Amino acid sequence: MVLIMIIVAFTIPFFVSSRFILHILILCCIWAMAATSMNLIMGYTGQVNLAHGAFFGIGAYSAGLLILKLGIPFWPALILACAITVVLGFLIGLLALRTKGSYFAIGTMCFNVIVTVIIDSWEGLTEGARGLLGIPRPPPIPLPFGKEIAFTSVAANYYLILVSLLLTILVIYRIVHSMMGRSFMAVRGNEELAESLGMNAMKAKLLSFLISTFFAAWAGVLYATYIGFLSPEISDYHVTFELLTFCLIGGLGTMVGPLIGAFILTIISELLHGIAVPRMVAYGFVLIIIMIFLRGGIMGGARMLWLRLGGKGGR
Amino acid sequence: MSLFIQQVLNGVMLGSVYSLVALGLTLEYGILHIPNFAHGALYMVGAYLTFLLATYLGFNFWLAMILSMIALGLIGVLVERLVFRPLMLESPLSSFIAAIGLIFIFVDGALNIFGPDFKRFPPTHTQVFHVLGITITFQRIIIVGVTVALIVLLHLFIKKTTMGATIEATAQDREGAQLVGINVKRVRMIVFALGTALAAAAAALISPIHLVHPGMGGPVILKAFVIIILGGMGSLPGAIIGGFIMGLVESLSGGYISTAYNEVFAFAVLVTVLAVRPTGLFGAK
Numbered sequence: 001m002v003l004i005m006i007i008v009a010f011t012i013p014f015f016v017s018s019r020f021i022l023h024i025l026i027l028c029c030i031w032a033m034a035a036t037s038m039n040l041i042m043g044y045t046g047q048v049n050l051a052h053g054a055f056f057g058i059g060a061y062s063a064g065l066l067i068l069k070l071g072i073p074f075w076p077a078l079i080l081a082c083a084i085t086v087v088l089g090f091l092i093g094l095l096a097l098r099t100k101g102s103y104f105a106i107g108t109m110c111f112n113v114i115v116t117v118i119i120d121s122w123e124g125l126t127e128g129a130r131g132l133l134g135i136p137r138p139p140p141i142p143l144p145f146g147k148e149i150a151f152t153s154v155a156a157n158y159y160l161i162l163v164s165l166l167l168t169i170l171v172i173y174r175i176v177h178s179m180m181g182r183s184f185m186a187v188r189g190n191e192e193l194a195e196s197l198g199m200n201a202m203k204a205k206l207l208s209f210l211i212s213t214f215f216a217a218w219a220g221v222l223y224a225t226y227i228g229f230l231s232p233e234i235s236d237y238h239v240t241f242e243l244l245t246f247c248l249i250g251g252l253g254t255m256v257g258p259l260i261g262a263f264i265l266t267i268i269s270e271l272l273h274g275i276a277v278p279r280m281v282a283y284g285f286v287l288i289i290i291m292i293f294l295r296g297g298i299m300g301g302a303r304m305l306w307l308r309l310g311g312k313g314g315r
Numbered sequence: 316m317s318l319f320i321q322q323v324l325n326g327v328m329l330g331s332v333y334s335l336v337a338l339g340l341t342l343e344y345g346i347l348h349i350p351n352f353a354h355g356a357l358y359m360v361g362a363y364l365t366f367l368l369a370t371y372l373g374f375n376f377w378l379a380m381i382l383s384m385i386a387l388g389l390i391g392v393l394v395e396r397l398v399f400r401p402l403m404l405e406s407p408l409s410s411f412i413a414a415i416g417l418i419f420i421f422v423d424g425a426l427n428i429f430g431p432d433f434k435r436f437p438p439t440h441t442q443v444f445h446v447l448g449i450t451i452t453f454q455r456i457i458i459v460g461v462t463v464a465l466i467v468l469l470h471l472f473i474k475k476t477t478m479g480a481t482i483e484a485t486a487q488d489r490e491g492a493q494l495v496g497i498n499v500k501r502v503r504m505i506v507f508a509l510g511t512a513l514a515a516a517a518a519a520l521i522s523p524i525h526l527v528h529p530g531m532g533g534p535v536i537l538k539a540f541v542i543i544i545l546g547g548m549g550s551l552p553g554a555i556i557g558g559f560i561m562g563l564v565e566s567l568s569g570g571y572i573s574t575a576y577n578e579v580f581a582f583a584v585l586v587t588v589l590a591v592r593p594t595g596l597f598g599a600k
Contacts, residue, residue, distance in 0.1 A: 048408065095586065099593040102350070106544040107589050110582035113537060121575040237537075241415055248412045278427045284419030291413045292401045 009162055013155035022154045024270055028263045029158075029165045030223050035246040035258035036165075037215030040172050042244070043253035044181060045208040046188030048101075050240050051092065051108035052216055054115040057235020059085045059217025060224035061119060064132040067225075074138040078221050085217035086210055093209040097202060100191070112237045120232040131231035135224050161222050168215050173255055175211065184208045188253075249290050251299025260298050317448040322570035323563065328455045330562025331462035335517035336535055337542040337554040338469065339510035344540075345549025346486040347503055349399050349410045353417035354514055355536025357394075360421055361387045361515030362522045362531060366434055376439045380519035384512040391511030392504050400503070418532075425529040433526035440523070458520045465516060466555060469509070473551075482506055486549060534578075541585045547595035556596065560584065 016022060038052045062081035066072045072080065096107045119126050126132070138160065140150040151157055175181050183204045186194040195201045224230055233239075250261025268286060272279045294301035336358060343351045364383035368374045374382065398417060402409045442453040473479035484492040485502045493499050518531075525531070542561050546553020561581055568580040588596060 095590055099589050102344070102548055103544055103589060103593060103595065105350075106540050107586060109537070110541060110585050114579050114582050114586075117576065117579050244408075245412055245415060248408055252408070278423050280419040280423035281427070284416040284423070287416030287419070288398055288413045291409050291416070292398070295405065295409075 006166065010159075013158055019154050022158050024266065026154070026158050026161050026226060028266045029161045030219050030226070031243070031246060031266060032259045032262035033161075033165045033168045033219040033222070034216050035243045035250075035262045036168055036172055036255075037212040037219070038243045039247050039252065039258045040175065040184070040215075041208050041212040042247060043257070044176055044188060045184040045205060047097070047205055047209070048105040049108050049209065049212070050105050050237065050244070051096070051112040051115070052212070052243055053237060053239030053241075054112040054235050055085050055089055055213040055216040056220040056223070056239060056243075057119065057232075058088060058115065059220030060230055060234055061126060061132070061220075062217070063221040064135045064224045064230050065125065067135055068132060074136075074225065078218070081221050082214050082217045085220075086214050089210055089213035090206070093206050093213075097205045097209065109237055109240070112235070112240055116232055116235045116237070119235055126232070129232060131229055132224075133229055135228045135230065137228070138225055157226055161226065164218060164222055168218070169255070169259070172211075172215070176255070180204075180207070245287065247297075249287065249297050251297035254297075254299045257297055257299045264298065318570060320447075321449050322566045324449065324451060324455070325570075326563035326566035327559065328458050328562070329566055330559035331459050332517045332521045332558075333535075333538055333542055333561050334555045334558030335462055335465060335513050335520075336539045337546070337558045338466070338551060339513035339517075340536075340539045341543040341546070341549060341551060341554040342482075342506045342510040342513075345543060345554075346482065347399075347506055348407050350407050350414065351399075351510075352411060352414040352536060352540075353394070353421065354510070354539065355532030356418045356421035357387060357391065357511050357532070358514040358518045358535055359425060359527075359529060359532035360390065361511075362518035362527045363425060363429065363434075364515065365519040365522060366436060366527050369439075370437060376519075376523070380516065383519055384515040387515035388508035388512040391507040394511075395504055395507040399507075400500070403503075422529050422532070429529065431529065433528045435526055436523040438523075452524075454523050458524075461516065461520055465513065469513075469551075472509075478505060538581065541582055544595055545585050545588055547597035550595075550597040553595060553597035 012025065013022065034052070034056050038049065041047050041049045041052075059081050062084045063077050066077040066080055067074065092108075092111050096104060096111065099107050120128055122128070123130075137151045137157065149156060151160060176184075183194070183199055184207075186197075186199060187201050187204050187208075191201050194204075220234075223234070246261035246265055247258045248261070249265055250259065251257030269279070269283055272282050272286075275282060290298070295304070336354070340351065340354045343349050343354065361383050364386055365379045368379035368382055369376060372379075394417065398413050399410055402413060440453040440457055444451045444453070444456075473483055481492065481497045481502050482505065484495070484497055485499055485506075489499060492502070538561055542557035543550075543554050545560065546555075546557035561584070564584050565577055565581050569577050572580070
């Protein structure tokens with residue numbers, strides 16, 4: 001099943017020539033990447049991190065600034081941008097992770113707003129509301145025999161972003177199914193209990209937080225170089241809410257949930273362009289209806305259906 | 316010195332509005348555990364209701380305000396019944412997403428009905444007082460006065476009436492309240508009606524000074540969440556004091572340092588408080 005999906009994903013550019021559809025798929029992949037990383041801290045570690053959009057934005061802006069202002073090539077910039085974001089994430093996490101539950105959620109939301117305001121107001125560095133223009137696409141990767149992979153076509157960018165998404169999923173899947181993942185889930189289940197068993201809950205939370213900011217930053221860098229333009233809105237708390245919506249509509253704490261959420265909602269929101277009712281009003285109704293009628297998101301709904309049909313799978 | 320007093324007065328005025336919104340939100344979030352992000356959108360609806368009643372129907376300010384409080388209270392009950400009640404037993408995150416859906420519906424709905432332009436109230440209560448080099452408009456005095464009156468009324472309602480006692484009981488222990496025969500569903504409806512009515516009052520009070528537009532709820536709801544966390548979840552005095560702190564920080568930092576970083580200062584206060592006391596000023600351990 002997974003293999004078929006991957007093969008389909010890789011062959012899509014061969015029979016879909018529409019640049020528009022590929023563009024939508026690329027956006028889906030970027031959002032799926034960010035949502036998957038958010039799922040690690042939120043779904044598996046149980047910490048409602050409402051600063052995730054800020055890390056996406058910091059990653060994107062770091063890469064944009066490194067490439068444009070310092071002239072650093074794409075690949076080192078990608079690594080540096082992720083490193084910068086993780087260091088900032090470390091500082092924020094150290095402070096914010098002392099709090100729990102709603103306090104953590106709103107505390108991180110404050111950080112998100114602060115980050116956006118700083119990006120918006122620090123015009124000397126970030127160009128403020130005018131935004132960063134003309135971030136170049138990644139340079140070609142040289143191959144043996146004088147060939148190279150150039151990132152001029154939409155399809156090439158699609159592959160770069162698809163591979164990044166698959167890597168993200170692979171790494172997070174491996175983490176979730178390792179001892180580290182078990183310690184994250186122990187914190188989610190009951191933090192006090194986990195600590196009383198000798199676990200360092202703070203360490204587990206911080207680690208999960210940092211890994212998730214790393215991938216958020218990576219997704220941000222890909223967004224920056226693909227779109228080529230950044231404005232402060234890309235770090236806004238609305239981005240965080242959107243990612244949260246993807247995770248919850250898809251199914252929080254499942255591997256496929258955030259992917260399904262990101263793809264389905266991005267596509268629904270594109271499809272809603274054609275209808276008579278104002279688009280966002282319709283989108284709002286879709287969200288509420290899914291929330292009320294599909295408990296646990298689309299994955300939760302699918303599992304319920306599976307159980308009802310007599311399947312013995314599910315858990 | 317007069318700049319200082321002027322800014323403090325502005326801060327108290329802003330703080331009054333924040334307190335009212337935060338009180339409504341702390342009822343919904345602190346007591347019912349519904350992270351109602353749509354509270355700001357409802358606040359915006361309240362402002363439009365007041366505006367329509369005052370301009371198109373020509374009611375006077377007070378009547379418009381009371382009618383819009385009642386109307387928004389009813390809308391609040393409806394929202395609770397249709398959207399949040401089915402999610403009662405789910406994780407609060409489900410309600411959070413549903414609330415985001417509501418924001419889309421209300422804000423985009425208002426955008427389509429009224430357009431994106433700012434609406435200005437007909438001038439009311441424009442008398443200006445000059446005391447010791449400080450300027451105060453009558454509307455600002457009304458804001459503070461009405462806020463104090465509403466806070467006192469809310470306090471009396473919760474402490475002195477049976478209905479208020481059922482709210483307090485539900486806040487302390489939902490299962491326990493159900494066991495002694497309190498109809499928790501009814502409590503939820505009353506709390507929601509109260510919360511949204513307070514939002515309507517806040518919106519009616521501020522909109523003659525600030526302008527009415529579809530996006531007006533966004534910044535307010537963010538601050539309201541910050542305030543109730545600052546004060547401690549579910550604490551009514553916390554929401555009131557937090558509201559005034561937020562108003563004062565915002566107007567003083569705006570007056571003395573920079574208005575561009577206004578929100579940074581306001582939110583940095585919360586971050587600082589949480590670093591010292593992770594459960595807010597009045598929060599239980």
